[in-house]
Amino acid sequence: MNLLHANDKPGAYPESYYAATATQLPPFPVLKGAQKADLCVIGGGYTGLSAALHAAQAGLSVILLEAQRVGFGASGRNGGQLGSGQRQDQMELEKILGPDNARHFWTLGEDAKTLVKTLIAKHNIDAELKPGVAWTGFSDSEVHHLHDYAALLQSRYDYDQIEVLDRNACQATIPSPAYKGGILDIGAAHLHPLKFALGLAAAARDAGVTIHERSEVHHIAHGTPATIRTGAGHVEADHVILACNGYLGTLERKVANRVMPINNFIAVTEPLGDAADKVLARDIAVADSKFVVNYYRLSADKRLIFGGGESYGYRFPRDIAEKVRKPMAEIYPHLRDVRIDYAWGGTLGITMKRLPFFTRLAPNILSASGYSGHGVGTATHAGQLLAAAIAGQASGFDAMASLPTPRFPGGPGFRTPLLIAAMSWFALRDRLGL
Numbered sequence: 492m493n494l495l496h497a498n499d500k501p502g503a504y505p506e507s508y509y510a511a512t513a514t515q516l517p518p519f520p521v522l523k524g525a526q527k528a529d530l531c532v533i534g535g536g537y538t539g540l541s542a543a544l545h546a547a548q549a550g551l552s553v554i555l556l557e558a559q560r561v562g563f564g565a566s567g568r569n570g571g572q573l574g575s576g577q578r579q580d581q582m583e584l585e586k587i588l589g590p591d592n593a594r595h596f597w598t599l600g601e602d603a604k605t606l607v608k609t610l611i612a613k614h615n616i617d618a619e620l621k622p623g624v625a626w627t628g629f630s631d632s633e634v635h636h637l638h639d640y641a642a643l644l645q646s647r648y649d650y651d652q653i654e655v656l657d658r659n660a661c662q663a664t665i666p667s668p669a670y671k672g673g674i675l676d677i678g679a680a681h682l683h684p685l686k687f688a689l690g691l692a693a694a695a696r697d698a699g700v701t702i703h704e705r706s707e708v709h710h711i712a713h714g715t716p717a718t719i720r721t722g723a724g725h726v727e728a729d730h731v732i733l734a735c736n737g738y739l740g741t742l743e744r745k746v747a748n749r750v751m752p753i754n755n756f757i758a759v760t761e762p763l764g765d766a767a768d769k770v771l772a773r774d775i776a777v778a779d780s781k782f783v784v785n786y787y788r789l790s791a792d793k794r795l796i797f798g799g800g801e802s803y804g805y806r807f808p809r810d811i812a813e814k815v816r817k818p819m820a821e822i823y824p825h826l827r828d829v830r831i832d833y834a835w836g837g838t839l840g841i842t843m844k845r846l847p848f849f850t851r852l853a854p855n856i857l858s859a860s861g862y863s864g865h866g867v868g869t870a871t872h873a874g875q876l877l878a879a880a881i882a883g884q885a886s887g888f889d890a891m892a893s894l895p896t897p898r899f900p901g902g903p904g905f906r907t908p909l910l911i912a913a914m915s916w917f918a919l920r921d922r923l924g925l
Contacts, residue, residue, distance in 0.1 A: 541874025562688030616690030
């Protein structure tokens with residue numbers, strides 16, 4: 492199944508709150524005929540747009556090919572959370588990598604946050620950037636773990652941006668009966684993801700990047716130069732960056748073996764007005780401790796943007812709003828009958844260990860993907876690291892490429908049954924409170 496076409500209208504953004512509230516760029520032309528460039532970037536999400544922007548600023552001629560519209564995929568549909576560190580917390584990274592390496596990847600994660608904030612300021616992107624992401628727990632043991640993690644970040648990483656929330660503080664900030672406490676990371680942030688993606692695209696265009704939309708890549712012929720073919724043309728490029736994440740399909744099997752696409756869903760309520768304080772007393776984002784994570788925040792006009800819901804297979808459900816309403820009502824029972832004005836699905840890429848997959852597919856072909864729900868910062872940073880590697884400064888890229896990213900059992904052919912089995916098990920574990 493080609494996820495570029497399975498669930499969406501060709502060449503159109505989903506009917507999301509983000510698409511309804513962002514000023515869209517005029518369409519970029521379809522690639523036709525033969526073109527040449529120093530660099531061809533495949534994919535117009537955060538990774539590809541950031542890579543193209545940084546490479547163009549370094550003096551390279553750059554062509555970016557996007558199969559649909561820039562920001563069409565997860566970059567324009569996600570929960571908008573800019574988290575600290577990596578997708579795995581530092582406790583887990585210390586177990587996997589050792590303390591010294593874990594510290595290095597913490598620093599890279601902080602670099603990613605700084606990069607996003609810097610790009611927004613430098614290019615005057617109206618991305619509605621605001622500080623604060625809370626992590627919440629449903630049980631005393633989960634809350635204790637979060638509090639221990641806050642203490643570790645402060646003592647071992649000198650990170651003083653965490654507020655510890657006991658039950659009373661959590662209720663005062665996040666008035667849901669479901670939570671027993673948590674932590675609030677003021678150094679993290681949340682934003683309007685599509686506005687950020689479109690801002691990156693405009694910055695890349697202004698830096699001299701040639702962008703082609705509706706230009707799906709069907710084949711990459713390795714070589715120097717490499718040849719990248721679409722339905723109506725081709726590009727010869729000295730370097731190639733593959734930035735497709737969950738929408739890669741079978742374009743490169745080495746990546747597909749390690750990055751599995753999964754779907755997630757978001758619903759947006761009617762404006763809540765003064766009642767928004769009964770959802771969030773502070774303008775922060777929230778992610779909870781379930782494996783099938785609930786994540787949410789308020790929009791600028793006081794709507795609840797709520798992500799969650801289980802996905803079994805790659806087709807979007809017929810009624811996404813009702814799929815998301817169920818977990819939303821578990822967190823906020825008083826919103827059980829609230830009107831939902833927008834609901835959409837999207838596809839992201841995950842890896843076995845929830846760490847991104849950076850790789851050299853050939854000496855002149857680089858790839859980064861598999862951000863596992865941590866892509867606002869990591870994907871944007873990946874683009875910068877990819878561009879730097881092409882310029883001969885590969886230390887950051889090589890560090891990320893050293894992260895363990897094993898193959899999924901059975902390869903791409905068994906991903907759908909594996910996905911169903913895994914999501915069923917973890918969804919059951921969430922329901923049982925295990």
